[in-house]
Amino acid sequence: MKKINLKLWRDIRQQKWQFTALVVVILVGVLSYGGMMGMIDDVEASLDRTLDELRFQDFVVTLQDTAPESVLQDVAGVDNVQAVTGRLVMDVGLDISEDNQARARLVGMPATAQPPVNQLYVQEGRYLQEGDGLVAVVDHHLAEYYGYGPGTVLHPIVNGEPLDVEIVGLAVSPEYLMAVASAENVLPLPSGFTVLFMPQAEVQGLFGAEGAINELNVRLVNRSPGEVERAISQVEKALGGVQIRSVVERADNPSYSLLMLDLEGGREMMGMVPTMFLIIAAMSIYVLINRMVQAQRPQIGVLKALGYSRWAVMRYYLLYSGLIAVIGSILGFGLSYPVGQAFAQAYAAEFGLPFVTATFHLAAGLEAVGITLVVALLAGFFPAWSSARTAPAEAMRFDPSVALVKGSVPWLERALGLVFRLRTGTKIALRNLFRNRRRTLTTLLGFVFAFVVLLTCWAMFDGMSYMMEVQFEQTDRWDLQAIFSQPQPYTVMEQIRGWTGVETVEPVVDFPVTIKSGSESHDAFLVALAPDSELHGFQLPRSKKPAQVLGPGQVLLSPSMSDNWGVETGDQVTLQTPLGDLQVVVDTSNAEVMSPGVYANLDWVQAELAGGQDLFNGLWLQVDLARQKDVRRMLYQLPGMASVDLKEEIAAGWQSLMGLYYVMMGMFLLFALVISAAVIFNTMTVNVLEREREIATMRALGQSRSGLQAMITVENLLVGLLALVPGLAIGVASTYSLFQVFSASADFYLPFYIAPLTYGIVVLLIFGTALLSQVPAMRRVNRMDLAEATKVMA
């Protein structure tokens, strides 16, 4: 081996921990860029593949009532329609146990073969077959939750009577990749909602609707946006006088849209991380190489005196920085595939995607490696160039007695000096900050990065917790929400009001509508209620009362709806309902956070759409909590009861969904702490190495080890303090930006909120990590050979 390469190898060995720290920074950067972004791409690809394999619908038409199956032929004849399936779909209760009922959707399926649209992926057992009676292929979520399998008998409650339905198979459905019942309540509730895919004839028989369907699933040949709209319009025309309740496109499928929101949030989060890693890596490499060049000046002089060219000297230092980049990149690149694959698999498994695509993202990985190499070589270039330019005699003339550091009194010290009398130890710490500005800047960036990532992650916890509180403490004041499949007279409500444990009951009318504003139309759910409702807390500004904004002809929207639909307070829009169109004036100041409805005055809606009859299809109940499960059971026994939700179960479902976010946030927290620790370790070690003689002199003069440690700690923490304001400011901005991503949907409004305690937690965590990171440097200080170190060249 050439001796200069041997020198390189030995220098690396001597500085192995700093070398390793930088390799780790590079590794994490490449891994996050290649692996994580690749993971998101893989999950999206898996999703697309699953939807394609299972022939997912392009849109679904839900009828207001039933229609004969013959309408399918009319729809099948529409231009661009590739396939159409007609089904009878009914929501009922499902008896899990004495005190536990869930919501079950009975979906009629062909018994002989899978339908041409929305097929099932059977994970266990079998699909339906000729001769099947009351059997079902069940969506896997609830079955997995309760440990059901083929052979288990379920008890859906139809017309007040529980039935025996045997499970013959467990399946994944493209419509229910997440166990979300409707767009009204986008919470996946695996314990509380399931789908029973049963023979169509059986379902029709149960509801006395032989030969009838109430849902059409349509798949198109050409899916471009304009063509989809055209097809919907033609299908509506083909259905003629059949009343349509709603038309929901693929992107608005509740399960699909929730998945996409999740992935978008992940992509946004992961987008900012690699860039910061690379910046920090570049600066850290620069600091390290620069320090090496300074320390090795006499050696450089000797090399050049022996006849090594400028390029040979430069090559040495470029090789050093290049090796850091290459090793880190190779490891990061190598790990990106298995790590990305593992995450993609875990993510896909969480969502029950049966078809997983995990590809080796060569392009993304090579891009990450390429960028890293360029950045690392550039970072090493400038100190390397400086080393090569030094004349040999000058380099070898390096005299440790000549003070290389130009002293000066920084502005910060002058400012503090106006108020405090500073001890020399404090002056040393302050002046060391400005002694090597690039190095200080690197450490500062490390701190800033840590502040940004930690604050963003922790603030997401805060935001989501706040969202939960607003939704479940302030907005939803009911304990149970019951939805009927058909309108009910008030006598039913009065009957329920008389039940033991029921304290308050309020009627609501709840059905899908389309808001038309100009040429744009948007699907939503209308919730008609009394303005003075006790069981719903509107999130209005203080200047507005519900009675003011929920008069006849008025509807209340949320700010997220306003942003997404382009409607403002005072705008007049058309409310298209299954029972006719209504002209309304909107107010967009109801800042509800989750799945807000389009609110309207109950009396007015009943007058306009039900001929003034006192009808409702939903109830909100406040009950004695000890009796709420009994009440739920009794509700499910009522004819026409489609679903009964317990607020505490919904809240628990959200908490468990957040569990996934918490895992991701936890991962980012860890990344941030590792990076900041690596940067601070590197800088502190360089600082101590460079100042060995000074430190040894201070100890020789009688400065105690604890006193020195305090000095170094103050210097370290001062950088942290300088980083505090910009770090937290950028963190707040980054958090706001992330909140905006989650609020981009009309269904969510994530109020920007960071708990005051969060700032404290973030600061403590980062400063705690900084203190731990300087331990190796402190150990070096403590173990210093004073006799040697007082003679050492810097």
Add this chain to the structure above:
Amino acid sequence: MATEAQVQLQNVTKTYQMGEVQVHALNGLDLSIQEGEFVVIVGPSGSGKTTTLNLIGGLDTPTSGELLVAGTDIAGYDEDALTAYRRDRIGFIFQFFNLLPTLTAGENVEFALELADREGQDVHQRAHALLDRVGLAERADHFPSQLSGGEQQRVAIARALAKDPPILLADEPTGNLDFRMGQKVLRVMRDLNQQEGRTVILVTHNTVIGRIGERVVHLRDGQVSDVKVNAHPLEVGQIEW
């Protein structure tokens, strides 16, 4: 009546591990230094003179033997005790000056004063007085990068005096200075010895400098090879190198 030596080394050995090689820097060194003496220790490279100074200065500890300073054996001191010893009893002057580069001349002296934690003292005033003592009061606000080698070394002497130490140790104090600067530094040290009665132990490879000491101790191979007493030590201005 024989007075007790201020510094006494009795059969002191010091062995270093340098890679796989053991280096015996001192091999049973016996040396006594009286209070107020000006002793010059000379010897070739590797003779153990710097090691001797480092042991007396508390920068290192002997492998074996006794090292008594004012009657107390410091050989068994732990790190905290050595720190206090260095802080309170020793003034060290280094070959490479070792000023803290981010502090001015005055602040370098103040640093040592703060360590000594003298009560009731105006640290700033005392630092100024010490710099004046070495003829550098007007350079108090200058940083080391703005001072010549000789000036830096004199600041180092002022810093060493900050704790009012009974013993001053100087390791090749003129090694990095030209003749004129070196003379100035030696003159200050001689004055400190003669006018203030401080014990000065100076290590040098330059035997000419030995002529200004009261006693010259020659070291070779980690032991005292010769001791010469100068009945009439020369003045600094009388020597040339």
